[in-house]
Amino acid sequence: MGTQSISIKVNGAEQTGEVEARLLLVHFIREDLGLTGTHIGCDTSHCGACTVILDGKAVKSCTVFAVQAAGKEVQTIEGMTTNGELHPLQEGFMEEHGLQCGFCTPGMIMSSKALLQENSNPTEEEIRIGISGNLCRCTGYVNIVKAVQYAAAKI
Amino acid sequence: MIPGPFEYHRPGTLDEAVALLASLGDDAKIISGGHSLIPMMKLRLAEPAHLVDISGLDGLDYIRESDGYLTIGALTCEAAVDRSDLIHSKYPIISDTAHVIADPLVRNLATIGGNLAHGDPANDHPATMLALGAEVVVSGPNGSRTIGIDDFFLGPLTTALGADEILTEIRIPTPPANSGGAYIKFERKVGDFAIAAVAATVTLDADGNCVKAGIGLTNVGPTPVRAKAAEEALTGNPLTDDNIATAGRLASEASQPISDHRGSEEYKRAIVEVLTKRALYKAKSRAEGGS
Amino acid sequence: MTELKTSAEIGGMGHSVKRKEDPRFIRGRGNYVDDVVRPGMLYMAIVRSPYAHAKIISINSEKALAHPGVAAVITGETLKEYNLHWMPTLMSDTQMVLPIDKVMYQAQEVAAVIATSRYAAADGVELVEVEYEPLEVVIDPFKALEPGAPVLRTDKEGQKDNRIFHWEAGDKAATDQAFKDAEVTITQDIYIPRIHVASIETCGIVAEFDSVEGQLTCWMTSQAPHAHRTVFALVAGHVGLSEEKIRIISPDIGGGFGGKVPIYPGYVIAIAATVVTGSPIKWIENRRENLQADSFARDYHMHAELAADKDGTMKALRIKTIADHGYTDAACNPAKWPAGMFSVMTGSYPFEQAFCEVDGVYTNKPPGGIAYRCSFRVTEAVHAIERLVDMLADEIDMDPAALRFKNFIKPEQFPYKTVTGWEYDSGNYAGALKLAMEMIGYEDLLKEQKEKRERGELMGIGISSFTEVVGAGPSKHFDILGLKMFDSAEIRVHPTGKVIVRLGVKSQGQGHETTFGQIVAEELGIPVKDIKVEEGDTDTAPYGLGTYASRSTPVAGAATALASRKIRDKARKIAAYLLEVNEDDLEWEPGKFFVKGVPDKVKTIQEIAFAAYTNHPQGLEAGLEAVSYYDPPNLTFPFGSYICVVDIDSGTGEVKIRRFVAVDDCGNIINPMIVEGQIHGGLTMGMAPVLMEEISYDEEGNIYGGSFMEYLMPTAMETPNWETGKTTTPSPHHPIGAKGVGESATVGAPPAIVNAIVDALSHLGVRHMEIPITPEKVWRAINGL
Numbered sequence A: 001m002g003t004q005s006i007s008i009k010v011n012g013a014e015q016t017g018e019v020e021a022r023l024l025l026v027h028f029i030r031e032d033l034g035l036t037g038t039h040i041g042c043d044t045s046h047c048g049a050c051t052v053i054l055d056g057k058a059v060k061s062c063t064v065f066a067v068q069a070a071g072k073e074v075q076t077i078e079g080m081t082t083n084g085e086l087h088p089l090q091e092g093f094m095e096e097h098g099l100q101c102g103f104c105t106p107g108m109i110m111s112s113k114a115l116l117q118e119n120s121n122p123t124e125e126e127i128r129i130g131i132s133g134n135l136c137r138c139t140g141y142v143n144i145v146k147a148v149q150y151a152a153a154k155i
Numbered sequence B: 001m002i003p004g005p006f007e008y009h010r011p012g013t014l015d016e017a018v019a020l021l022a023s024l025g026d027d028a029k030i031i032s033g034g035h036s037l038i039p040m041m042k043l044r045l046a047e048p049a050h051l052v053d054i055s056g057l058d059g060l061d062y063i064r065e066s067d068g069y070l071t072i073g074a075l076t077c078e079a080a081v082d083r084s085d086l087i088h089s090k091y092p093i094i095s096d097t098a099h100v101i102a103d104p105l106v107r108n109l110a111t112i113g114g115n116l117a118h119g120d121p122a123n124d125h126p127a128t129m130l131a132l133g134a135e136v137v138v139s140g141p142n143g144s145r146t147i148g149i150d151d152f153f154l155g156p157l158t159t160a161l162g163a164d165e166i167l168t169e170i171r172i173p174t175p176p177a178n179s180g181g182a183y184i185k186f187e188r189k190v191g192d193f194a195i196a197a198v199a200a201t202v203t204l205d206a207d208g209n210c211v212k213a214g215i216g217l218t219n220v221g222p223t224p225v226r227a228k229a230a231e232e233a234l235t236g237n238p239l240t241d242d243n244i245a246t247a248g249r250l251a252s253e254a255s256q257p258i259s260d261h262r263g264s265e266e267y268k269r270a271i272v273e274v275l276t277k278r279a280l281y282k283a284k285s286r287a288e289g290g291s
Numbered sequence C: 001m002t003e004l005k006t007s008a009e010i011g012g013m014g015h016s017v018k019r020k021e022d023p024r025f026i027r028g029r030g031n032y033v034d035d036v037v038r039p040g041m042l043y044m045a046i047v048r049s050p051y052a053h054a055k056i057i058s059i060n061s062e063k064a065l066a067h068p069g070v071a072a073v074i075t076g077e078t079l080k081e082y083n084l085h086w087m088p089t090l091m092s093d094t095q096m097v098l099p100i101d102k103v104m105y106q107a108q109e110v111a112a113v114i115a116t117s118r119y120a121a122a123d124g125v126e127l128v129e130v131e132y133e134p135l136e137v138v139i140d141p142f143k144a145l146e147p148g149a150p151v152l153r154t155d156k157e158g159q160k161d162n163r164i165f166h167w168e169a170g171d172k173a174a175t176d177q178a179f180k181d182a183e184v185t186i187t188q189d190i191y192i193p194r195i196h197v198a199s200i201e202t203c204g205i206v207a208e209f210d211s212v213e214g215q216l217t218c219w220m221t222s223q224a225p226h227a228h229r230t231v232f233a234l235v236a237g238h239v240g241l242s243e244e245k246i247r248i249i250s251p252d253i254g255g256g257f258g259g260k261v262p263i264y265p266g267y268v269i270a271i272a273a274t275v276v277t278g279s280p281i282k283w284i285e286n287r288r289e290n291l292q293a294d295s296f297a298r299d300y301h302m303h304a305e306l307a308a309d310k311d312g313t314m315k316a317l318r319i320k321t322i323a324d325h326g327y328t329d330a331a332c333n334p335a336k337w338p339a340g341m342f343s344v345m346t347g348s349y350p351f352e353q354a355f356c357e358v359d360g361v362y363t364n365k366p367p368g369g370i371a372y373r374c375s376f377r378v379t380e381a382v383h384a385i386e387r388l389v390d391m392l393a394d395e396i397d398m399d400p401a402a403l404r405f406k407n408f409i410k411p412e413q414f415p416y417k418t419v420t421g422w423e424y425d426s427g428n429y430a431g432a433l434k435l436a437m438e439m440i441g442y443e444d445l446l447k448e449q450k451e452k453r454e455r456g457e458l459m460g461i462g463i464s465s466f467t468e469v470v471g472a473g474p475s476k477h478f479d480i481l482g483l484k485m486f487d488s489a490e491i492r493v494h495p496t497g498k499v500i501v502r503l504g505v506k507s508q509g510q511g512h513e514t515t516f517g518q519i520v521a522e523e524l525g526i527p528v529k530d531i532k533v534e535e536g537d538t539d540t541a542p543y544g545l546g547t548y549a550s551r552s553t554p555v556a557g558a559a560t561a562l563a564s565r566k567i568r569d570k571a572r573k574i575a576a577y578l579l580e581v582n583e584d585d586l587e588w589e590p591g592k593f594f595v596k597g598v599p600d601k602v603k604t605i606q607e608i609a610f611a612a613y614t615n616h617p618q619g620l621e622a623g624l625e626a627v628s629y630y631d632p633p634n635l636t637f638p639f640g641s642y643i644c645v646v647d648i649d650s651g652t653g654e655v656k657i658r659r660f661v662a663v664d665d666c667g668n669i670i671n672p673m674i675v676e677g678q679i680h681g682g683l684t685m686g687m688a689p690v691l692m693e694e695i696s697y698d699e700e701g702n703i704y705g706g707s708f709m710e711y712l713m714p715t716a717m718e719t720p721n722w723e724t725g726k727t728t729t730p731s732p733h734h735p736i737g738a739k740g741v742g743e744s745a746t747v748g749a750p751p752a753i754v755n756a757i758v759d760a761l762s763h764l765g766v767r768h769m770e771i772p773i774t775p776e777k778v779w780r781a782i783n784g785l
């Protein structure tokens, strides 16, 4: 099977690549583009460590082929800071101790960003639903909820 | 885990897609949201030689009401269904359903068409569509046809769709006044398929008698199950505690669960009974104007 | 409360300093093993056995080798040439790296494919053809011990049955007598199922061998990089890998919880592969491999008994355990303790007699017996005692809190020596329980429960008052493969007063870069922002046994405090010289020495540091640095009391944790924010196996729970909003009075939840429930099925 060329706008910059059709978006991001902030935690689309924002929606990039994302826009954790300024969510995770090992953190932040875009003042329950596609083994979620609340208050 | 190799096609129109499917034959698979298919491909449980991506086709992503039907385009994602004000206010049973499918990330890509077309009795929409008496519109080499939902699910992961047919629309008859429905799912955790789930719809007459009932069951049989005897027991009768209890019992009898790690057959039957009753009470309350 | 001795700017003990590691993680700039890329790197993927027990008839690699991108296929035969097909486990048992003739569990490594990409390696795995001849499978550990059971470890000379070890503690005869004399006895079988730590990052390695220099560098997910280096040197010394030429770098780790302590075959195969191919090799296991083949935790079958007087005075405890270790003993306990610290089972109560025996058993399951965010086997022990206490309360019709208060070891009894030989350092058990009861409103809950019961609603309240044992450990009792379980810190103060601290432990999310800086800040008064903490590189860090079993703060934390004090002692000499006074005339205050009574005759630690390199006194060595290898005099014994309230749906059996209050006492606290975070996480991992997580096998040895589809890790929706409280009882023997906290909550939470569920159903005749307590189990209990 041959390869095909694709072009995806990642964090505002057009990125092109020659890829096998079966290349998963997460591998394109991590390995072809070297953006290793997006992680992989499972094989069954359950952990959300790979969450990125695709055309405005938070999705699991391990369950999308790179070719499907051709012509679309992707935002990863590396695109969250603007001119070195932290996004309020990034700040919130740090202030509220919403992370420990940090492995789930980029995915959590991307999911939370999509959540706040839709609902700028979510209740605790809505936050918990909003991050229910992302597993964290370290924090017990309490401080992640607080981190999102911190950001919601700031945005 | 890494999927096997395949060739990727992204047709520009529905006709192109149908033609492509017809020419590629059994080696091809449609991909829409990909959230059933890609996980199977990663485990190499599915190794199609060709993928025909229909997610970019125009005009298949809509929710609207006309001519006595709610129509939903096959490519509408679960998140859009979940958020739709029209569905929320007039067809809350469908919001109930979309809201408990997988998790919010999956719901952003998974499509309602794929949910039905996959033919998985564990999926949530099929039972709801059975309860609502929906029909699906499909396009194939010979044009389009409509399939009643009762004729759609043939077996585990098998539907009435031909390999070269694309599901394009779901049509749900607008229920008359004094109707209500509810979907209740019992799951081990968020993101898991149901231990069992029940969709129930009722239409009441002025005296509070049930003139029409629909009951669909999730993940308790090789296909989604329609609990006909339970529906019949309610039809023409008031929704008393006794009648609802009878319907619960009949729905439980209609279910065909098998014992597995989600629960024993006995337990699942009991859950079907409990959930049927709860869904009926909720449907009744909604029919009476409650929430 | 931990007394604050430093300003917020210095940020010593007791300050909730924001974490120094966070800026990189929140930007996606962490550096985990899978982020490491080396020039010319190849990828490895592993072929695994579909059978739990089978002879290997043949392995055919031809098709795989013909696949584009596949560079090599490594089998047991390849490794045999180098005598690397077997390796020791950390328990001095033996384990196959790759098999020659037999597989012993489903998902065991059978061969490895090396290829130019992840994708080609995965394709190659599909193409390796292995022919097996299935053998009789032994899954049930009780059956494994029956006479006539097939002996699984035919490779071990002299092994005549499937018993790995028999271990006991306490006085059997005296305990048996106490049971004979007892007024009340309680007996319960309790099974703690197999579970998996399932850190969100799986395990992996990038191994790179430089054949010219003979240098091996491994970036790997290691909680114990030094110990791993030594084991590699011992295993592969004969092929020319010598310890000075092995460098293990443990970069950022995405959660460990015990799962990254063992040495997995995959690491060793990757090392062999880099030696054989001459290219760097990356192996990152996928989640299924992680759950199916990496070390499991628990799998303890306990028969537990408690003897007491009618008035509730607890007298004696007896527990007999069958420990299923899978096909080899690959636990990570200290050598003398094959069942870990299980004999701490007497918990928070002054038993006069206690006896336990544990038999380790081989079965056709993956090896392990490691921790799951808990120190060695303490979770099992706490589960047993805290269940038995509740059952006793029920039996004699006494309130479970009152029964605990009646029996607790009293504060004035510390240090307290238990009948099984532990010396508890300090404690105030009643204080913690009292606070938890106040926080949750215990009396009101009892009233509410009574009313609800009358209405037919199911609500339960459960208590657990646990005692943990952490900080292994004193070298006379604790070693792994002979390596004593001390730990180390090396501190250098630079001329400008900034600091680098290097440690023998390794954080996996615990925030060492922050907390160890705070210990130095406390001791030297240097602002924590000026202190860099480095771990995980065996070329630069001092030797240590690593981070697990909550040992970092108790052991390496002490080493850090003591090394800081050595520096302070030297700084005093330099200050005396600079101020032209006697050392005795100086007084210390965080960050400076001043002349007693003359506060403006002062030298800051920064001035002293500069002088140490520019103007040091004659007769004293230049520089300002110190190393400490800390061998703890005793373990530390954190404790706490937890109270859980559950509501149960009587139709479905669904359990909802409505509230959960956790009062912990871990001695002096370095960083309250981090401690609270550790407790939240520990509680969640305590809850998970009680309600959801389990790995099980059918009779053929097929796993259930081998992916996140089946292994049910809680999301934010299943996790309650934990409430925490604390009391502070410092450890008297620890230099900073700290005890360690990473695992208390995982140990303490399970019985509180089980007790609450049983309490909700007790009026229906329910006395005990086995975990995981699924809705179906509850439904059956409610319906008397």
Ligand SMILES: Cc1cc2nc3c(=O)[nH]c(=O)nc-3n(C[C@H](O)[C@H](O)[C@H](O)COP(=O)(O)OP(=O)(O)OC[C@H]3O[C@@H](n4cnc5c(N)ncnc54)[C@H](O)[C@@H]3O)c2cc1C
Pocket (backbone or CB within 6 Å): A044, A045, A046, B029, B030, B031, B032, B033, B034, B035, B036, B037, B038, B039, B054, B074, B100, B101, B102, B103, B106, B109, B110, B111, B112, B113, B114, B115, B116, B117, B118, B122, B123, B124, B125, B161, B165, B166, B167, B168, B191, B192, B193, B194
């Ligand atoms: C972690 C996880 C949890 C999930 N949990 C649930 C759950 O709780 N409940 C639930 O209902 N679902 C669940 N799902 C499944 C999810 O909803 C699926 O994505 C959905 O069922 C299929 O929709 P899709 O658009 O993703 O279909 P795809 O994966 O693209 O396709 C699925 C199948 O349908 C065919 N197909 C798709 N669209 C069409 C079409 N328009 N016409 C003809 N054939 C078509 C494809 O060829 C394929 O065979 C879960 C999925 C994941 C990954």
Ligand code: FES
Pocket (backbone or CB within 6 Å): A039, A040, A041, A042, A043, A044, A045, A046, A047, A048, A049, A050, A051, A060, A061, A062, A063
């Ligand atoms: S890697 Fe787990 S969901 Fe994508």
Ligand code: FES
Pocket (backbone or CB within 6 Å): A098, A099, A100, A101, A102, A103, A104, A105, A135, A136, A137, A138, A139, C200, C254, C255, C509
């Ligand atoms: S912080 Fe470790 S998994 Fe979330």
